[in-house]
Amino acid sequence: MTKEEEKKGTHRHSCEALVDLLCDYLEGELPLDERAEIDRHMADCPPCLAFLNTYQKTAEICRALRPEDIPKEVQERLIRFLVSQGR
Numbered sequence: 001m002t003k004e005e006e007k008k009g010t011h012r013h014s015c016e017a018l019v020d021l022l023c024d025y026l027e028g029e030l031p032l033d034e035r036a037e038i039d040r041h042m043a044d045c046p047p048c049l050a051f052l053n054t055y056q057k058t059a060e061i062c063r064a065l066r067p068e069d070i071p072k073e074v075q076e077r078l079i080r081f082l083v084s085q086g087r
């Protein structure tokens, strides 16, 4: 197993799962261990980090919407964004 594969193997969240958690992450509502997990994923996943930076600009959405309230179409667009970044 390469070092790269080893690191991927430690990811508890897929990139898609991470999208669902970003609202809570930005609002500081996640438990510390979940935040650490996301930080770790971001450190190892430039597309997700780029996505977070983009997402932060529209973080006010999170104050009005819970992740499960985000229309499926928007979620799919987010996921397509990640896929288009190579994941």
Ligand SMILES: [Zn+2]
Pocket: 014, 015, 018, 041, 045, 047, 048, 087
């Ligand atoms: Zn990722």
